[in-house]
Amino acid sequence: MPVLEVNQLRKSFGDVHAVNGISFAVEPGEIFTIIGPNGAGKTTTLEMIEGLLPPDAGDIRFGSLNWAKNGEQIKQDIGVQPQSSALFDLLTVEENLKLFATFYSHSRSAEEVMDMINLTDQRSRHVKKLSGGQKQRLAIGLAMINDPKIIFLDEPTTGLDPQARRNIWDIILKLKELGKTTILTTHYMEEAEKLSDRVCIVDQGQIVTLDTPAALIERLTMEREVRLSFLDGEAAAAETEQAARQISSVVRTEREDASLKLWSTKPEETLYELFGYTKDRGFRVEQISIREMSLEDVFIAFTGKEWRD
Numbered sequence: 001m002p003v004l005e006v007n008q009l010r011k012s013f014g015d016v017h018a019v020n021g022i023s024f025a026v027e028p029g030e031i032f033t034i035i036g037p038n039g040a041g042k043t044t045t046l047e048m049i050e051g052l053l054p055p056d057a058g059d060i061r062f063g064s065l066n067w068a069k070n071g072e073q074i075k076q077d078i079g080v081q082p083q084s085s086a087l088f089d090l091l092t093v094e095e096n097l098k099l100f101a102t103f104y105s106h107s108r109s110a111e112e113v114m115d116m117i118n119l120t121d122q123r124s125r126h127v128k129k130l131s132g133g134q135k136q137r138l139a140i141g142l143a144m145i146n147d148p149k150i151i152f153l154d155e156p157t158t159g160l161d162p163q164a165r166r167n168i169w170d171i172i173l174k175l176k177e178l179g180k181t182t183i184l185t186t187h188y189m190e191e192a193e194k195l196s197d198r199v200c201i202v203d204q205g206q207i208v209t210l211d212t213p214a215a216l217i218e219r220l221t222m223e224r225e226v227r228l229s230f231l232d233g234e235a236a237a238a239e240t241e242q243a244a245r246q247i248s249s250v251v252r253t254e255r256e257d258a259s260l261k262l263w264s265t266k267p268e269e270t271l272y273e274l275f276g277y278t279k280d281r282g283f284r285v286e287q288i289s290i291r292e293m294s295l296e297d298v299f300i301a302f303t304g305k306e307w308r309d
């Protein structure tokens with residue numbers, strides 16, 4: 001049985017349909033990621049599920065519980081990461097955790113949470129002296145202080161450097177090991193691909209597609225990008241481009257100076273044929289690669305838009 005089900009959720013602000021009929025179900029223990037560009041409706045969706053924003057329409061269920069009848073129980077069962085600006089700057093790490101623990105009937109010890117978020121050695125530090133990554137880890141710690149079944153993390157790694165981002169990924173994976181369900185939003189495709197059991201891509205308030213990262217990538221056409229660069233300069237690349245266009249599995253080509261990119265439905269065979277050609281012509285190939293498909297390609301394929309972080 002899903003731990004969370006949302007059905008036909010809608011929210012408008014004036015003329016803006018921020019969330020326009022979103023439905024999904026999350027299974028216990030999943031890392032479920034909502035990904036989409038700025039303004040796609042991720043935060044609005046999360047805030048409605050978290051009980052912070054009333055929906056215009058739609059249904060939200062946590063198992064057999066709903067906000068109208070079981071609000072107090074749901075608050076005990078879920079953990080919501082506050083924006084880092086909501087932390088108490090003049091309190092220490094430990095004091096923040098202990099304060100948040102008083103909001104709940106049941107809580108984990110501050111000690112245990114500090115260990116999980118790797119802030120035990122910063123326990124007596126005031127929040128205002130923490131780095132961005134440490135503040136974000138504390139915000140996640142506050143979301144887990146009530147030992148919730150479901151944890152909501154709204155863009156927990158935005159603006160962090162790669163190492164700080166990886167530290168947060170480690171915490172999210174630890175939560176999964178503990179059997180928790182995590183609902184995450186992110187701008188970062190790489191993050192969604194690495195962490196998620198399932199990914200829901202949203203754009204303009206609607207779900208574009210929803211599946212496991214591997215299934216989404218698999219569902220794309222088998223077209224893959226092949227890159228070649230030539231030691232013999234532009235002329236060699238231009239001639240090889242002409243030859244590539246005669247190969248039936250090559251869908252399109254693009255060339256910049258001595259670098260050639262082509263998209264093929266049979267990349268290995270295409271390369272084999274092109275190597276025959278370059279060898280006959282005496283062209284020296286400097287580098288070749290076949291690019292793996294990523295969630296970014298899935299986004300572009302489904303929306304027709306470029307992805308930008």
Ligand SMILES: Nc1ncnc2c1ncn2[C@@H]1O[C@H](COP(=O)(O)OP(=O)(O)OP(=O)(O)O)[C@@H](O)[C@H]1O
Pocket residue numbers: 013016017018036037038039040041042043044045
């Ligand atoms: N309180 C509000 N008043 C008016 N418009 C709003 C409000 N909150 C959100 N919006 C609008 O609703 C749309 C969806 O916003 P939302 O914050 O949910 O997107 P998002 O996917 O979380 O974006 P981001 O990644 O930038 O946080 C945007 O067009 C936004 O400007």
